[in-house]
Amino acid sequence: MTPTDTLLETAVFGDLSRERIAALLPAVRILSLARGQLAFAQGDLADALFVVAEGQLKQFTVGRDGAEFIFTLALPGDLFGQVGVFDPSGRRSASAEAMAPCRILRIEREPVLEFFTDNPLAMRRMFEHLSVLTRGVGQTLVGVAYEEIRARVAQALLQLAVAHSEATGTGLRIPVKLSQATLGSIVGATRENVNRALASLLAAGDLSHQDGYYVVHRRAALEALSIGQETQPTRVTQRVPHANG
Secondary structure, eight states: OOOOHHHSSSSSTTTSOOHHHTTTTGGEEEEOOOOTOOOTEEEEBEEEEEEEEEEOEEEEEEEEOOOOOOOOOOOTEEEEEEEHHHHHTTBOSEEESSSSSSSEEEEHHHHHHOOOOOHHHHHHHHHHHHHHHHHHHHHHHHHHHHHHHHHOOOOOHHHHHHHHHHEESSSSOOOOOOOHHHHHHHHTTOOHHHHHHHHHHHHTEEEEEETTTEEEEEEHHHHHHTOOOOOOOOOOOOOOSOOOO
């Protein structure tokens, strides 16, 4: 896949023509990351916007107690590092680390800002994207403060399913291998508590774990749980649109 193809897969640049995208290509570099390698660290200069072409990354911070909190997972077609590009401090507020071998696009900050000025539709899509990102992080923080762990796990899995799911004959397959420790870092809970929450969802038939991947069988049940309600069983077999690029 070419850099143009990758950019056209995103929510921010996907409405543009190839001719428009071509103006941005001189500012694009293709980078490869090994698993565990940082794209950037908290406090680094925020001098670029990134797009995932292959692989997956996590954006996270580490608390004073050493606990990791994952704000977002970035999969193919997703942007990351976008907040820092617009941050007046010019510094990264979180770190980004490859969870698997990755191929990413690095787009220099000043050229991409000029590109947004010249392409109002892309800028509008970026504002929409940042709004969705902000709302998602806010919901996660509210969940950590007020919701039970099972609801937080359901919400995290549901968000991934809506954004990145692959439809199967029985449900929505989340194309990320999530360990219980990783889920714990996303929802702000211990691995043991995540284990109990997952066991409940698996036993209810809302979810299954197949070949290392979670499959959502009852989307409506997870939606109801994430807002504190119960629901009747509903099978999901239709593909969900990619909501995050």
